[in-house]
Amino acid sequence: MNKRVWLPCMLMSVLVWTQQAVAQQDAMFTKYMFNTLVFNPAYAGSYEHLSVNLLHRSQWWGIEGAPVTQTLTIHSPVNDRVGLGLSLIHDRIGPTSSSQANFAYAYRFKVGPGKLAISLQAGLLHWRADWNKLSFKDQTPDQTYMDAQPSKWLPNFGAGVYYHTNTWYLGVSSPHLVNHDLRDKDAGQPDDVPVSGLFRHYYAFGGLALPLRGSALVFRPSFLLKNVGLFGDARNARGQVAAPTEADLDLAFLIHQKLWLGVAYRTALEAWTDGSSSADSGDIWGAFHFQNGLRLGLAFDYTLTALRQQAGGSFEVMLGYDMQYRVDRVVTPRYF
Numbered sequence: 001m002n003k004r005v006w007l008p009c010m011l012m013s014v015l016v017w018t019q020q021a022v023a024q025q026d027a028m029f030t031k032y033m034f035n036t037l038v039f040n041p042a043y044a045g046s047y048e049h050l051s052v053n054l055l056h057r058s059q060w061w062g063i064e065g066a067p068v069t070q071t072l073t074i075h076s077p078v079n080d081r082v083g084l085g086l087s088l089i090h091d092r093i094g095p096t097s098s099s100q101a102n103f104a105y106a107y108r109f110k111v112g113p114g115k116l117a118i119s120l121q122a123g124l125l126h127w128r129a130d131w132n133k134l135s136f137k138d139q140t141p142d143q144t145y146m147d148a149q150p151s152k153w154l155p156n157f158g159a160g161v162y163y164h165t166n167t168w169y170l171g172v173s174s175p176h177l178v179n180h181d182l183r184d185k186d187a188g189q190p191d192d193v194p195v196s197g198l199f200r201h202y203y204a205f206g207g208l209a210l211p212l213r214g215s216a217l218v219f220r221p222s223f224l225l226k227n228v229g230l231f232g233d234a235r236n237a238r239g240q241v242a243a244p245t246e247a248d249l250d251l252a253f254l255i256h257q258k259l260w261l262g263v264a265y266r267t268a269l270e271a272w273t274d275g276s277s278s279a280d281s282g283d284i285w286g287a288f289h290f291q292n293g294l295r296l297g298l299a300f301d302y303t304l305t306a307l308r309q310q311a312g313g314s315f316e317v318m319l320g321y322d323m324q325y326r327v328d329r330v331v332t333p334r335y336f
Contacts, residue, residue, distance in 0.1 A: 026176070026201045027069040027091045029057060030264060030283045030299040032224050032248060033336055034318050037073040037085050039203045040173035041104030042119035042162035045083015047334055050076040053320040060303070060311035065094040065133075081108055083117065095133040100125035102156065102175070114165030121158035121175060126151070127198070154180045154198065168208035169336050176201050202227045207250075209335035216256055220335055224248040245269045246280070254335065260287040260297070279304040287318065295320040 029035050035055050036043040053073045060066040069092075075085030085104035091097065102123030108115050128151040160173030180198040207222025227245040247269055252262030264283035281304055287297035297318035303311050 026226070026228075027057070027067065027071075027089065028059070028226075028246075029055065029069075029071075030248075030266075030301055030314070030316055031055070031285055031287075031297055031318055032205070033207070033222060033250070034287070034297060034320065035071060035073065036171075036205075037075050037087050037104065038071055038089060039175050039201075040119075040160040040162055040171050040205070041085060041102070041121035041158055041175065042106050042117040042160035042171060042173065044075040044085030044104040044106040044117075044119060045077035045108060046106075046115075046117065046162065046164060047075070047322065048077055050074070050323040051320065052322075053318065055316060055318045057314065057316045059301075059314040060307060061314060062312040063310055066311070067091065067093040075104070077108075082106070083108055083119075087123075095131060096127070096129040098125055098127045100156065102158065104158075106160075106162075111163065112165075114163055114169075117160075117162045119160045119162070121156075121160070123156045123158075125154045125156050125198075127154060127180075128152070152180075154178075164336065166209075167335075168206070170204075170206040172202075172204045174200055174202050199228050207336055209254075218254040218335060220250075220252045220254065222250045222252070222336070224250075252285075258289050260285075260289075262286070266301070281305075281314070285316075293322045295322070 026039070029038070032039070034053060037053075051074070053071075055069075055071045057069045058066070059068070070090045072088040073085065074087075075083060077083045083104075083106040085106070087102045087104070088100070089102075090099045100123055102121050104119055104121045106117045106119035108117040110116075128149070130149050132149070155178065156175075157177045158173065158175035159177065160171060160175070162171040162173075163169065176198065177200055179200060203224065203226055205222070205224040207220055210219045210221075211217070212219055225245060225247050245268070246266065248264060248266050250262055250264040252260055254260055262285050264285065266280040266283065268280055281301040283299060283301045285297065285299035287295055289295045295318075297316070297320075299316040299318075301314035302308070303313055
């Protein structure tokens with residue numbers, strides 16, 4: 001079972017016009033800017049101090065078997081050039097679940113007014129399923145399900161690039177560079193039969209901070225593009241794209257360097273097939289930074305598709321902590 005996950009302009013054009021995608025499998029997040037290390041390892045160390053983040057997401061609340069995801073990320077600079085990061089992700093949808101650990105190494109250096117980070121990532125993913133939780137219409141199901149509780153340990157490698165100044169940022173990444181075939185080789189399936197697999201995912205994100213009243217009020221628009229199978233290595237049974245590239249558009253305000261308030265919109269881009277797009281959700285969120293370095297965030301997604309007749313929306317809870325090593329105080333919140 002697959003789960004879909006939900007710009008300057010050059011990056012958007014390149015990704016939209018060249019993609020070939022199938023159903024997206026990486027977990028999606030409304031507050032991606034608080035969970036950036038999960039999809040771009042080059043973010044490691046970018047805060048210039050130790051940062052820890054916990055996040056829980058329940059998607060399509062009220063539907064049995066809907067996606068539920070938890071993440072823990074830790075990252076810090078080692079020195080002016082090197083940043084290290086660790087991300088732990090647990091994701092469950094229907095009868096399948098996965099747990100993964102990824103270690104990120106980022107090399108950072110000055111370029112113009114900002115810093116450029118180039119990163120590599122290595123990790124391990126444990127995928128498993130329990131087909132006993134399914135109800136089969138046919139009492140003699142496909143041999144794919146003969147192994148009632150398949151389990152696989154899969155290596156993973158990723159890479160990312162991230163550039164940021166004090167007022168804007170851009171990044172591109174692929175946190176999963178290795179495609180994995182999840183078929184049971186002993187089930188007698190021919191190689192040309194479409195089967196489940198884990199495919200490469202691609203991300204592009206960016207944003208800028210615009211002070212409206214100095215530091216008392218800062219406006220931050222941002223975007224995230226998500227794609228799977230960019231180079232045609234992942235298609236559905238008919239050789240067609242099975243899921244579109246998705247875009248998250250976010251408008252947020254930081255008030256007195258303490259309180260974030262924002263709205264977001266998630267849509268699926270389908271311009272390469274029929275010139276249309278689909279509205280997936282409208283989101284509201286907020287986060288507060290405490291003086292002791294703690295931060296708490298909440299987000300709610302209102303489903304805009306027909307699924308809203310069955311689902312109660314989606315929600316996220318985020319808890320983080322920022323530590324400043326170089327001076328004996330916690331720094332003010334970062335814009336990104």
